[in-house]
Amino acid sequence: MSTDDARDTPGENEVYCRECGEIIRENAEICPECGVRQRSPSSGFDNDAGIAAVASLLIPGAGQIYLGHLGRGLLFLFGSFVAGLLSVFLVGIPFLLAIWVYGIYDAYHLAENPERAE
Numbered sequence: 300m301s302t303d304d305a306r307d308t309p310g311e312n313e314v315y316c317r318e319c320g321e322i323i324r325e326n327a328e329i330c331p332e333c334g335v336r337q338r339s340p341s342s343g344f345d346n347d348a349g350i351a352a353v354a355s356l357l358i359p360g361a362g363q364i365y366l367g368h369l370g371r372g373l374l375f376l377f378g379s380f381v382a383g384l385l386s387v388f389l390v391g392i393p394f395l396l397a398i399w400v401y402g403i404y405d406a407y408h409l410a411e412n413p414e415r416a417e
């Protein structure tokens with residue numbers, strides 16, 4: 300088991316075990332090889348919610364689009380664009396920040412509760 304024989308790269312639904320590097324199922328909670336618990340698929344930073352939040356941090360609406368809510372994402376993108384234009388006259392800055400922060404919050408919770416978007 301511990302021999303370094305020809306190890307393939309992980310397949311579509313496979314990942315490396317964080318502990319021993321063995322190729323295991325992506326949604327496996329515990330590595331069958333070393334018994335170390337992997338990150339839980341529904342919590343932790345490295346999941347859809349984290350990715351969506353970071354995406355929204357970089358580009359307003361990107362997190363929503365990443366999650367498949369194109370219209371919602373474009374709304375945030377358009378809203379922040381308008382607020383960005385208004386920021387030229389300074390009055391838009393609070394709006395821009397508000398839309399931006401709310402977009403990050405929204406993307407994060409959208410990932411956690413997808414039914415909220417309906």
Ligand SMILES: [Zn+2]
Nearest residue numbers: 316319330333
């Ligand atoms: Zn392992």
